[in-house]
Amino acid sequence: MSDDLLRDLYAVIEDRKETLPEDSYTASLFTHEKGENAALEKLGEEATEFVLAAKDSDREELAHEGADIVYHMLVVLAQNDVDIEELLDELRERRG
Numbered sequence: 524m525s526d527d528l529l530r531d532l533y534a535v536i537e538d539r540k541e542t543l544p545e546d547s548y549t550a551s552l553f554t555h556e557k558g559e560n561a562a563l564e565k566l567g568e569e570a571t572e573f574v575l576a577a578k579d580s581d582r583e584e585l586a587h588e589g590a591d592i593v594y595h596m597l598v599v600l601a602q603n604d605v606d607i608e609e610l611l612d613e614l615r616e617r618r619g
């Protein structure tokens with residue numbers, strides 16, 4: 524996954540956080556009555572589904588659930604005001 528793809532997705536998430544459109548799933552995670560727990564629970568569910576897909580060697584489902592994890596992880600970063608560049612910097616440092 525390219526940096527630009529992650530940056531673009533994060534920018535959309537930040538926009539939804541700012542503008543809170545009524546028809547936006549992302550916005551609903553920022554305004555949920557459960558607060559941050561809504562996105563955290565979703566992230567946990569998607570991680571479990573990802574593991575189950577791996578156990579089944581289900582390649583299609585692995586890609587689907589993996590994308591769900593990346594998206595919900597970015598939402599949780601945005602909820603905590605952690606910029607996408609911090610994540611990318613961390614990955615770059617590890618690459619050496």
Ligand SMILES: N=c1c2ncn([C@@H]3O[C@H](COP(=O)(O)OP(=O)(O)OP(=O)(O)O)[C@@H](O)[C@H]3O)c2ncn1[C@@H]1O[C@H](COP(=O)(O)O)[C@@H](O)[C@H]1O
Pocket residue numbers: 532535539546547548549550569572588590591594595
């Ligand atoms: N990448 C995503 C994305 N990934 C997952 N989801 C939503 O996350 C929810 C996941 O819930 P579920 O697990 O129940 O849904 P599911 O994946 O069909 O079901 P499972 O197979 O996982 O069980 C669904 O409603 C998906 O639509 C996403 N919603 C939005 N985005 C991105 O965010 C942008 C803005 O979306 P809105 O906020 O809706 O405007 C979109 O253009 C996309 O780029």
